[in-house]
Amino acid sequence: MSEPAIIFPADPLNPRRPDPHFAWEARMLRELGGGHHLVDHDALLAGRAEEAVRRVPRDSGPLWYRGWMLPSARYADFAAALTARGGNLLTSAPGYAAAHELPGWYGVFEGATPASAWIPSDGPVAPGPQELAQAASRLGGHGPAIVKDYVKSRKHEWHEACYVPELADLTAVGRVVERFVELQGEFLAGGVVLRRYEEFEGAHTDAGSDAGSGPDGADSTGGPGGTDGAGGRAVEARVWWLDGRPVLVGPHPDAPRQAVEPDLTDIRALVRRLGCRFVTTDLASRADGSGWRVVEVGDGQVSDLPRGIDASGLLAALIAA
Ligand SMILES: Nc1ncnc2c1ncn2[C@@H]1O[C@H](COP(=O)(O)OP(=O)(O)OP(=O)(O)O)[C@@H](O)[C@H]1O
Ligand SMILES: [Mg+2]
Known part of the structure; x- marks a missing residue:
């Protein structure tokens, strides 16, 4: 049986x-002796999966992807287009x-991750006041919370579109959610999620600077609190799991120089129960010292790798899988 190859997005300027x-x-x-193929990311996003994979050789066998995030429906097209060429994601x-x-x-991580309630949406439309009130009440109806969609937050617009100081103030919840949906626009993934805010080490709610930060991780040079460079947000570890084993433990890409040593004892069983071969878990430790929490789970193929990290063990494991 052949070793898996990895598909990367092609350079749009040099395919x-x-x-x-x-x-x-x-x-x-x-x-490491591994092989790669290239995919046209723009064509994938535009729903032209067959065209996107035309540089992947036929009958290429087992394949991983390492690339930009794709909406789940576009990933399904991608997988089907590869299958049609004799490849197997x-x-x-x-x-x-x-x-x-x-x-x-x-469902698998409930109890190990902040309590969450979500409202599915059909396109970039903010949920109505009644739906929001119901979601807030599923979280207990009071206390601070954060807003995101099924995949991403607007953490760089913390006060405007992410952090909700008090769930009982439904007008304020509505304002933050509306702004979140407006900023996500056509990129809103799945629907709106409310999550109970938990105090993590390194985080301070007043300091997620809303101004001047770029996309993903652009504010990694030192937050106002001086904790570590996560810009007022929690210090997180990103753990990369392959077939239920942690193959790489490193910092979150937002603070790539941060040293992290999460306790994986309880998380391992949850990752195994999820049953996905290649995933990441972002972990933060509670400010009160009561242990590590799962901030979010991600597909390992589209999770960003922090700059400067030694990814050779991860890549070697992928092509040996
Ligand atoms: N429930 C929570 N309690 C406290 N802080 C939270 C909570 N959820 C998220 N955060 C903070 O907000 C940040 C962004 O949240 P999250 O990681 O869910 O969104 P994201 O946009 O997917 O981030 P990324 O993909 O870059 O990791 C987290 O890194 C964490 O610092
Ligand atoms: Mg995150």
Whole structure:
């Protein structure tokens, strides 16, 4: 049986090369003796999966993907287009959705992750006051919370579109949710999620700077609280799991130089129960010292790797899987 190859997004400006964001992973993979193929990410997103995979050779056998996030429906098209060419993405479309979207993994991680309630939506439309009130009451109806969609938050617009100081203030909840939905626009994934806010080590609610921060991780040079560079948010560990084993434990890409040593004792069984082969868990430790919590779960194929991390063990495990 052949070793899995890894598919990376192609550089839009030079389709024969990996996208610059993933070039170092492709290089490391080559040094390990692994093979890669390229996919046209824009074509995938546009729903033209067959065209997107035309550079993947026929009958390429087992395949992993390492690339940009895809909506679950686009991932399903991607998997089907590869199957039609005799390839086999090792994470199935249902497996991807289960790890990538909060409602897919929440049932397994309930109790180990902040309590959450979600409101499915059909496109970028904010839920009405009644739906919000019901979701808030499912979380106990009072106390602080955060807003996100099934996949992402607007953590860089913390006060405006992420943090809710008091769930009982439904007007304020509605305002934050509306702004969140407006900013997500067509990228809103699945629906709106409310999660009970928990105090994590390194976090302070007043400091998630709403101004001047770029996309993912751009504020990693030192938060106002001076804790570690997570910009007022929790210090997180990102654990990479393959077949239920932690193959890489490192910092979250938002604070790539942070040293982290999470306790994985309780998390391991949950990851195994989820049953997805390649996933990440972002873990934060509670400010009161009562242990590690799962902030979110992700599909390992689309989780960002922190710059400078030694990913050779992870990549070697992927091509040996
Ligand atoms: N329930 C919570 N309690 C306290 N802080 C939270 C909670 N949920 C999220 N946060 C904070 O907000 C940040 C963003 O949340 P989350 O990780 O869920 O969204 P994201 O946009 O998917 O982030 P990324 O994909 O970059 O990890 C977290 O890193 C954490 O610091
Ligand atoms: Mg996160």
